[in-house]
Amino acid sequence: MNVSYLAHVHGKVQGVYFRASSQQMAIEYGLSGYARNLADGDVEVLMCGEQQNVERMIQWLNHGPDTAEVEKVDAKEVPWQDHNHFSIG
Incomplete structure (x- = not known):
């Protein structure tokens, strides 16, 4: 079953290759979506693909x-979003 989840990652997660590493892992897991820095220092990650x-x-x-x-x-689970790839924003 395909699902979409939106995650906010808190901590020291900017300036440490978190988004690039997230992209590599998402590709490995066959997921689409994105990882982007937020103004408050967190990283937001949208993951779309097989639930497992x-x-x-x-x-x-x-x-x-x-x-x-x-x-x-x-x-948290969010309504399905159809992305062609996993991007870094």
Whole structure:
């Protein structure tokens, strides 16, 4: 089943290759969507694809790349969004 989830990742997640690493993982999991920096220092990640792969991506977001210091991830299901690829914004 295809699902879309929107996550806000809190912590030291900007300037540590979080978005690029998220893109690499999303491609590996076959997901579309985006990762973008927010003005408050968080990163927003939209993940669209097979539910089990989205769940794996959310688990990965909870630690991110080695350079990140993730404090918390808030993820919620949102209406399906059809994206062709995973972009960095």
